[in-house]
Amino acid sequence: MTYDIQELQAKVDDIFAQVVTLRRQLHMHPELSEHEVNTSQLIQNELARLEIPYQSDIAGHGICATIYGKDKSHGVGLRADMDALPLTEMADVPFKSKEPGVMHGCGHDIHTAILLGTARILNEMKEDLSGSVQLLFQPSEETIGGAEQMIGAGCLENPRVSSVIGLHVDTAVDAGCVQFIPGAMNAASCEFYVTVTGKSCHGAHPSEGIDSLLASCTMISSLQSIITRKIDPAEAALITVGQFHSGTKNNIISGESKFSGIIRTLNMENRSFIKEQIEEICKSTARAYGASCSLEFHDSYPSLENDDQLLAWIKPVCEEVLGKDHVLLCTKPSLGADDFAYFCHGTRGLYYNIGARRPGEKNAYPIHNNRFNPDEACIKTGILTEVLAVLTVLKEESRQW
Numbered sequence: 001m002t003y004d005i006q007e008l009q010a011k012v013d014d015i016f017a018q019v020v021t022l023r024r025q026l027h028m029h030p031e032l033s034e035h036e037v038n039t040s041q042l043i044q045n046e047l048a049r050l051e052i053p054y055q056s057d058i059a060g061h062g063i064c065a066t067i068y069g070k071d072k073s074h075g076v077g078l079r080a081d082m083d084a085l086p087l088t089e090m091a092d093v094p095f096k097s098k099e100p101g102v103m104h105g106c107g108h109d110i111h112t113a114i115l116l117g118t119a120r121i122l123n124e125m126k127e128d129l130s131g132s133v134q135l136l137f138q139p140s141e142e143t144i145g146g147a148e149q150m151i152g153a154g155c156l157e158n159p160r161v162s163s164v165i166g167l168h169v170d171t172a173v174d175a176g177c178v179q180f181i182p183g184a185m186n187a188a189s190c191e192f193y194v195t196v197t198g199k200s201c202h203g204a205h206p207s208e209g210i211d212s213l214l215a216s217c218t219m220i221s222s223l224q225s226i227i228t229r230k231i232d233p234a235e236a237a238l239i240t241v242g243q244f245h246s247g248t249k250n251n252i253i254s255g256e257s258k259f260s261g262i263i264r265t266l267n268m269e270n271r272s273f274i275k276e277q278i279e280e281i282c283k284s285t286a287r288a289y290g291a292s293c294s295l296e297f298h299d300s301y302p303s304l305e306n307d308d309q310l311l312a313w314i315k316p317v318c319e320e321v322l323g324k325d326h327v328l329l330c331t332k333p334s335l336g337a338d339d340f341a342y343f344c345h346g347t348r349g350l351y352y353n354i355g356a357r358r359p360g361e362k363n364a365y366p367i368h369n370n371r372f373n374p375d376e377a378c379i380k381t382g383i384l385t386e387v388l389a390v391l392t393v394l395k396e397e398s399r400q401w
Contacts, residue, residue, distance in 0.1 A: 023113035024095035030084030033143035059149030063137040069129030077164035080115035081141035107169035114382035130398040147342040164343040171364035173355030186304035200255030215289035304341035307348035
C-alpha cells in the first residue's frame with residue numbers, strides 16, 4: 001500500500017495527548033511480573049473501545065489482539081512488555097507511582113502505551129493493509145519470560161506471523177532518535193547454583209574437618225579463568241557470582257557453602273560451553289579438597305539476534321521520515337538480556353531503541369533506576385516508527401505469501 005508520511009505524522013500528533021494519558025495511568029498503577037491484572041484490564045478496555053478483537057489471559061495476564069488486513073492468514077507482530085519493577089519511585093513527577101515499592105522503572109508503561117497508539121492508527125488503515133497485524137501485550141518480561149509462553153500458546157500461528165518487531169526506551173539516546181543494533185543485540189543468560197558439602201569441625205582443629213568455604217573460594221576465583229583463558233577474547237562473555245552463603249559461627253569450620261551467579265554470552269554455543277566448564281572446575285576443585293558439590297543450571301533468555309533483512313527494510317524508511325542524523329547505528333551489543341529474544345528464535349525479529357533523553361539533558365537516569373524519567377516525546381517516535389515498520393514489512397512480505 002502507499003501512504004502519505006505527513007498524514008501519518010499528523011495522525012500521531014492528533015493522538016499523542018491521549019496516549020500520554022494512557023501512559024500516565026499505567027505509570028501510576030504499576031504491577032509486578034505475573035500480577036499485571038489491572039494493566040491487562042486497561043489494555044482490554046482500550047482494545048474493546050477500538051473494536052479490535054483480542055484474547056486475554058495468555059501466559060498469565062497477556063493479551064493477543066489482531067487487526068485483520070486483506071490477507072487474514074499472514075501477518076506481522078508487534079510486541080510490548082507491560083510489567084513493572086520492585087522499586088520505590090523517587091522521580092519528581094505529578095503522575096508518580098501510587099503503588100508502594102513498585103515502579104515502571106524500565107519503560108514498559110511507555111512500550112504498552114505506544115503499542116496502543118500504533119494499534120489505533122493501524123486499525124483505521126486495516127482495509128488497506130496487505131496483511132494482518134498481531135498485537136502482543138506481553139507479561140512477565142522481568143521474571144519468567146512471558147514471550148516464550150505466548151509463543152507456546154500459539155500467538156504466532158493464527159494469523160501466521162513471519163516477523164515480530166519491538167522497541168525499548170533508552171535515556172542514553174536523545175528523544176526523536178532511534179538506534180538500531182545489527183546482529184546480536186542482547187545476551188543469552190543462565191543462572192547457576194552451587195552447593196559445596198564438606199565436614200564441619202572446631203576451628204581449632206581444622207584437620208578434623210573438610211572446609212567447604214575454602215573450597216568454594218577457590219572455585220569462585222577459578223571461574224574467571226574460563227573467560228580469560230577459554231573464550232576467544234574477541235567474543236563477549238561474563239560470569240558473575242552474586243551470592244555466597246557459608247558457615248554458622250566464627251570458630252566452626254564450615255560444613256556447607258552455597259554460591260550462585262549468572263552466565264551471559266552473545267551466542268548460544270558459548271553459553272553451553274561455559275556451563276560445562278563451570279561444572280568441571282567446581283567438581284574437580286571439590287575433589288581436590290575432599291569435598292563434594294552439586295550444581296544446578298537454569299537457562300534464562302536466549303541471545304537476541306536481529307534479522308538482517310528486517311533491518312535492511314526498516315532502517316531506510318526511518319531515515320527518510322526522521323532524517324539520517326536521527327537514525328543511529330550501534331555496533332556495541334549489550335550483555336543484558338531481554339525475552340524479546342524468544343520471538344527472534346520463534347520467527348525473525350527486529351528490536352530497536354527509541355531515544356528518551358531530553359534535549360540538553362546530561363546524565364539522564366538509566367533504566368532500573370528509581371529516578372528513571374524518560375521524555376514522553378519518545379512516544380511519538382515509537383508510534384510513527386512502529387506504524388512505518390509494519391507497513392514496510394507487510395509490503396515486502398506480501399510478495400511472498
